[in-house]
Amino acid sequence: MPATAKTYSLGTPVEIGKIEHELKRLWQEGEGAMSRASLMNFAVYSEEPGSLQNNTQLMAQITENHACRAIVIEADCNADDDLVSAWISAHCHVSSVGSKQVCSEQISFLLKGGCTTQLPNIILANLDSDLPLYLWWQEEFREQIDPQLWTWVDRVIFDSHGWSDFRSQIRLLELIQEEANQHIVLCDLNWTRLDNVRFALAQFFDHPASHHRLAKISKARIDFAPGFRSTAILFAGWLAAQLNWHIEEVKSPCELRFTGASPRHIDVDLRERNGEAVHEIALTSADVEFRITYADCGDLLEISRTQKSETRHPQLMPAGKNDPVGLISEELIRGGPHRVYLNALNCVRDLLCGGP
Amino acid sequence: MNRASDQPEPNPLREGLAARPVPQPCSIVIFGATGDLTHRKLVPALYNLAADGELPPGVVIVGFARRDKSDDEFRRDLEETTRKFSRQPVRDEIWNAFAQTILYHRSEFGDEAGYKQVTERLDEIDKSHGTRGNRLFYLAAGPDQFEAILKNLKAAGLNQTCKGSWARIIIEKPFGTDLTSARELNRAVRNSFTEEQTYRIDHFLGKETAQNILVMRFANAIFSPLWNTHYIDNVQITAAETLGVGTRAGYYEDAGALRDMVQNHLIQLLCLVAMEPPTDLSADSIRDEKVKVVRSLHRWSRSEIAANVVRGQYMEGNIHGEPVLGYRQEQNVNPNSQTETFVALRLFIDNWRWADVPVYMRVGKRLPKSATEISIHFKKAPAVLFNKDLRDLNVLVIRIQPDEGISLRIHAKVPGTSFRIEPVKMDFHYGTSFGKPSPEAYERLLLDAMSGDATLFARSDEVEEAWAFIDPIEEAWHAKKDAPELCFYPAGSWGPEAADNLLTRDGRAWRRL
Numbered sequence: 001m002p003a004t005a006k007t008y009s010l011g012t013p014v015e016i017g018k019i020e021h022e023l024k025r026l027w028q029e030g031e032g033a034m035s036r037a038s039l040m041n042f043a044v045y046s047e048e049p050g051s052l053q054n055n056t057q058l059m060a061q062i063t064e065n066h067a068c069r070a071i072v073i074e075a076d077c078n079a080d081d082d083l084v085s086a087w088i089s090a091h092c093h094v095s096s097v098g099s100k101q102v103c104s105e106q107i108s109f110l111l112k113g114g115c116t117t118q119l120p121n122i123i124l125a126n127l128d129s130d131l132p133l134y135l136w137w138q139e140e141f142r143e144q145i146d147p148q149l150w151t152w153v154d155r156v157i158f159d160s161h162g163w164s165d166f167r168s169q170i171r172l173l174e175l176i177q178e179e180a181n182q183h184i185v186l187c188d189l190n191w192t193r194l195d196n197v198r199f200a201l202a203q204f205f206d207h208p209a210s211h212h213r214l215a216k217i218s219k220a221r222i223d224f225a226p227g228f229r230s231t232a233i234l235f236a237g238w239l240a241a242q243l244n245w246h247i248e249e250v251k252s253p254c255e256l257r258f259t260g261a262s263p264r265h266i267d268v269d270l271r272e273r274n275g276e277a278v279h280e281i282a283l284t285s286a287d288v289e290f291r292i293t294y295a296d297c298g299d300l301l302e303i304s305r306t307q308k309s310e311t312r313h314p315q316l317m318p319a320g321k322n323d324p325v326g327l328i329s330e331e332l333i334r335g336g337p338h339r340v341y342l343n344a345l346n347c348v349r350d351l352l353c354g355g356p
Numbered sequence: 357m358n359r360a361s362d363q364p365e366p367n368p369l370r371e372g373l374a375a376r377p378v379p380q381p382c383s384i385v386i387f388g389a390t391g392d393l394t395h396r397k398l399v400p401a402l403y404n405l406a407a408d409g410e411l412p413p414g415v416v417i418v419g420f421a422r423r424d425k426s427d428d429e430f431r432r433d434l435e436e437t438t439r440k441f442s443r444q445p446v447r448d449e450i451w452n453a454f455a456q457t458i459l460y461h462r463s464e465f466g467d468e469a470g471y472k473q474v475t476e477r478l479d480e481i482d483k484s485h486g487t488r489g490n491r492l493f494y495l496a497a498g499p500d501q502f503e504a505i506l507k508n509l510k511a512a513g514l515n516q517t518c519k520g521s522w523a524r525i526i527i528e529k530p531f532g533t534d535l536t537s538a539r540e541l542n543r544a545v546r547n548s549f550t551e552e553q554t555y556r557i558d559h560f561l562g563k564e565t566a567q568n569i570l571v572m573r574f575a576n577a578i579f580s581p582l583w584n585t586h587y588i589d590n591v592q593i594t595a596a597e598t599l600g601v602g603t604r605a606g607y608y609e610d611a612g613a614l615r616d617m618v619q620n621h622l623i624q625l626l627c628l629v630a631m632e633p634p635t636d637l638s639a640d641s642i643r644d645e646k647v648k649v650v651r652s653l654h655r656w657s658r659s660e661i662a663a664n665v666v667r668g669q670y671m672e673g674n675i676h677g678e679p680v681l682g683y684r685q686e687q688n689v690n691p692n693s694q695t696e697t698f699v700a701l702r703l704f705i706d707n708w709r710w711a712d713v714p715v716y717m718r719v720g721k722r723l724p725k726s727a728t729e730i731s732i733h734f735k736k737a738p739a740v741l742f743n744k745d746l747r748d749l750n751v752l753v754i755r756i757q758p759d760e761g762i763s764l765r766i767h768a769k770v771p772g773t774s775f776r777i778e779p780v781k782m783d784f785h786y787g788t789s790f791g792k793p794s795p796e797a798y799e800r801l802l803l804d805a806m807s808g809d810a811t812l813f814a815r816s817d818e819v820e821e822a823w824a825f826i827d828p829i830e831e832a833w834h835a836k837k838d839a840p841e842l843c844f845y846p847a848g849s850w851g852p853e854a855a856d857n858l859l860t861r862d863g864r865a866w867r868r869l
Contacts, residue, residue, distance in 0.1 A: 035788050039790075200409070201369060207380055211367070316406075
């Protein structure tokens with residue numbers, strides 16, 4: 001089957017009106033040798049030139065663990081003439097049971113000209129029925145998108161890390177939420193980056209003997225890589241939202257002071273250092289320090305709890321991968337609403353928006 | 357599923373995280389630590405939990421066995437087998453950290469002093485690792501050692517807990533060999549541990565597909581109205597394996613297929629298929645409903661047993677094109693052995709939902725395929741319109757292993773101008789839809805026991821009720837007079853003809869696997 005011969009190629013060019021027909025043919029040709037699988041429609045939108053190939057490469061990896069119908073779109077909104085080109089292909093992998101090829105289909109589109117008007121129809125016309133629609137929006141949000149699109153999207157995936165104007169983007173997301181009657185789940189990859197670190201920190205406090213320590217946290221240090229201040233602030237926002245802290249003072253861009261319920265002060269230091277997006281966390285609660293740091297090998301977290309009377313037993317935990325495939329896979333596997341994200345965001349919204 | 361009452365309040369930092377809460381740190385003491393189970397299943401499972409970040413920091417594993425070994429020797433042995441049997445490749449960094457938590461304690465199971473020493477060691481661990489008196493004891497030794505271990509644990513005070521800590525015991529099957537011995541074992545367990553502290557492990561229940569039976573039944577409205585005698589014609593449960601008795605002859609000669617598989621695994625699967633919806637997802641609510649199914653199993657009189665239960669033993673034959681020995685020629689098997697390697701049963705659940713629906717079960721060694729599955733065969737549609745000549749029924753198949761998944765057979769018109777109808781299959785494969793491999797059953801069950809969730813473990817009354825059902829069959833088979841005959845089948849076949857006859861006389865047939 002020519003379309004599967006090169007996984008990263010865009011596959012077979014097809015006429016827009018014949019996509020379903022050609023997909024059917026693709027599967028008929030490969031019948032017996034492979035199984036088509038799909039748990040979701042996964043649309044990716046980018047205006048970056050060459051993104052079609054790059055995203056196809058990502059899809060080849062993502063579909064190893066997440067069977068889907070991929071709809072990969074590259075848009076050139078500045079082109080003079082309106083033009084839509086399409087290709088179909090399949091990403092095939094040997095299944096986890098090891099005996100058969102499991103394949104996800106991909107439809108690729110190159111849109112030229114009036115992108116925003118073409119986009120909803122391009123997506124809606126090519127959905128695999130009855131499956132949820134996840135949309136990975138790799139651009140900044142704009143107002144001109146047909147609201148109907150958002151009513152069909154179940155999860156919108158974006159990365160606030162790259163936003164140039166946080167305030168306006170959040171406002172647009174809130175509009176999108178309104179248009180979708182609040183049913184759309186906002187999936188921020190900047191938040192996903194924190195998943196493993198949050199998990200590593202949370203497990204310290206699963207132990208009932210550590211519960212009371214949450215109420216005694218007086219200091220937190222968050223080390224982040226250059227360019228990832230927003231990720232570190234989101235982490236602080238998560239602690240604040242979950243532990244009922246309120247921002248009291250922004251002493252400097254790197255020194256925040258929160259007030260806890262007791263009332264007591266909690267000082268949060270943000271330190272910029274080379275490394276992973278957020279690569280070390282230290283929480284001080286009375287005489288105990290809880291620390292999470294990336295191990296030398298890079299894909300493990302070393303976690304430890306240090307107290308005077310106890311021996312330090314550092315433990316290793318998975319750190320996950322912070323590349324796009326790792327983040328998207330983490331996001332797709334999770335499901336459910338992102339209430340906790342929104343709470344965290346609301347706690348530190350002003351800080352993320354550049355004030356006060 | 358719910359957690360035990362001794363579990364703490366929720367941790368606010370857990371909200372929204374996909375992974376389940378990490379249990380409290382504890383010491384895990386494995387009795388029979390040099391045995392196969394520890395090497396092939398338990399330690400690889402614990403390693404995988406550690407590698408996935410699900411094992412609590414501070415967990416210490418203490419191997420308790422009779423052989424002379426140092427901590428380092430024990431770790432080296434375990435490393436070798438974990439590399440061989442682990443679900444995921446062993447990473448040196450993780451293994452090295454994990455291995456530091458493994459200790460070895462040499463003692464006879466009946467030696468009181470050995471338990472005193474282990475107590476002292478556990479107390480030290482509590483101080484050094486913050487395990488705070490939480491202990492999980494795993495009986496992976498032979499069942500003949502259970503009583504001595506339980507008695508000595510009690511004598512050493514290891515069954516006791518202080519405020520905020522817990523002590524739990526996991527017991528491996530067999531849970532007795534008949535009702536009397538099961539009661540005896542339960543009494544011995546109760547003398548040392550309460551029912552709440554006791555976790556009887558049945559690894560079939562830790563399998564993803566077994567857990568999915570409840571989700572499929574109670575999270576999908578479409579099945580609920582059909583799940584009863586009005587729409588279901590029969591239920592079939594098959595647990596087939598191509599393997600012979602292998603190195604287990606010592607145990608198997610006494611146990612046989614009925615005790616080894618039916619009393620526990622197959623009856624547990626039947627319970628999940630046949631139980632009423634529980635009032636909630638707590639361990640006891642689910643187990644209350646399961647035990648009602650076992651209690652409702654129709655008890656055959658001795659004369660009825662021959663007509664409803666078939667026992668067989670494999671003879672020489674071929675598996676995958678290779679000649680294999682008959683059971684009686686296997687190593688350590690009595691050449692005149694009467695042990696069954698195959699059982700087929702026709703049984704009924706005497707309750708409102710399942711009245712008159714036969715359940716056919718079969719389990720056997722040296723069958724053509726290795727497969728465990730449950731199939732629900734629905735009644736025919738009314739014999740009018742299309743249905744006059746249709747022979748096949750709608751069948752819902754739940755594949756437990758391998759190739760876990762669910763399929764549904766329906767009827768469809770064959771394209772063309774004539775009106776031909778043929779069965780077609782809608783198929784869901786876990787491996788195809790979800791790329792992520794499922795954790796091993798022991799991973800899930802060990803984590804559940806550490807978390808105090810007994811949902812997937814058998815309760816004493818379930819075990820006893822299952823033996824109460826099995827015992828009359830065993831008695832009939834071993835009666836001096838008129839005992840039902842042992843049938844023979846060639847290895848590589850689907851069992852003796854008598855097993856097919858159980859169904860053909862009802863106008864039915866085993867599902868073709």
